[in-house]
Amino acid sequence: MSDQHKSGEIAVSVKDLGLIYKTTIDKKLSLTNRIKNLGRGTKQTRIVNALDGVNLDVDYGSVLGVVGANGAGKSTMMRVISGILPPTTGRVEVYGKVSTLLALGVGFNKQLTGRQNVILGGLASGLSRDEIEHHFEEIADFAELGEAIDAPMRTYSSGMYARLGFSVAVTVKPDILIVDEALSTGDARFKEKSLEKLKELRGDNRALILVSHALGTIREVCNDVAWLHKGKLIQRGKPNDVVDAYQDFLAVGKSAVVNEDV
């Protein structure tokens, strides 16, 4: 399904993308709160300027790393590219099949088993039952959950969660693969394995977008890096240049800690 894309062809085009949304200050907005605040003039919502005039093209055959501090808008941008959030301004064009199931979506219902969650998540993202069953063994094997795949996900550790999420994201091979920080929890061996998997997935007929705080991985895997800060694209270019600039900005230096974490 993905061999029709040639290296250098455009995969994702993000033009002047802006995203502004209103969110509640209290996480849970209730009627009681609304009534309590009635007439007091206290604002219950605040405007979040999550993305502001971002221009970004991703070509097939490239691996784009996205770096930035917490709250930079990285995940938000991935959600716009996946069609989860509609942009406020600008335009996003996606030339191919994008992974609409971001890794974190796996395990949305903790009462259900890992297997049910994978199947439901896959079906929700628009895959057919056959496609999911076709990939299921591979997903379960890669996640190394063993018999726990049939246990309710409330019994999972955070590492198990992350492993399953990553496995789903990388096994159902879309043309445009988005991996959003799914690697950050997991033991050293699984990190190593995920890194190998990502390298294996780099190919001419696929575009890979990797969102991570693991600058070492970004340097190693990506051939293109974008640095977002507070919703704006600060720099785009060769991995080493951008990551160096980003590290200088963070003033953390190239210490082992930042590089090591996958």
Add this chain to the structure above:
Amino acid sequence: MALLPLLAALSGNLAHMSRAVEVYEPFRAGLPPLGRYWRSLWARRSFISEYAKSELHASHYDSVFGQLWLVLNPLLLSAIYFVMIKIISGSGDSTRYAHLTASLFLFYLVSNAMNSGTKSVTSSENLILNTAFPRIALPLSTTIVALFKFLPTIPVFLIIKFSLGLDFGINMLWGLVIVFIALVFGLGIAILIAAANVYIRDISNFLPYLNRVLLYLSPVLFEASSVSDNLAFLKAVNPFFPILNSWSRAMVHNEALNWAEVGSAALWAFGTFLIGTYLFLSREREFAVRV
């Protein structure tokens, strides 16, 4: 000579242009493109059924005792209410008991759809944040669960009616029409309240009271014919009235339907469904930042 590569390049470009391109742009106020939405929802039909299935499994629907409990709950309630009626009014015959059971069962279909629909969106936070799919699939699937929980109560009602020695007849088949109308109404309420719950999270606190008030104002504990004239306005403002009365007419009394009443029931049902769907669809693109 130079034309060939040009043509090739051109056709290559065309192929490139015609490839499935998803475009995400700011949405205008109101509804998303309905044709596209419907296709995308249709493509998720196995998600809807699978989700319903796993919910049913979680409530032990596929075991004998799970189903027994589903039936037992409204059955015990009807027994309690019947005793209450007997004590308060001193009257109560077998028709009254059949009416009470049948009406409670159907009331529970709508009320279950409403209760389970309430949190259908907000409890799927993770899925909504990380997957692109038509959100209406969520209340749709909880309503299917409510329907499946309703189904085993039909044979139970028929057994009760039979053992009470009441007449069976062809008019009882009209009940199917009423179940359909009740289902549309339940779905409409589920969709409406699922969207509302995103903005007002404590709706679920009001639900038990809402359920109770609706139950007492509907012809469940009493028959519609016994409502005095100065309370007749209830028939006009309570959507359960025409639905439950038609249901009782067909299933309990084995009478032909009153079409004016059915029309009013259908109007309530489809009206609620359309309004609920409109509100849901026009708001759902905001759910991802609100859940």
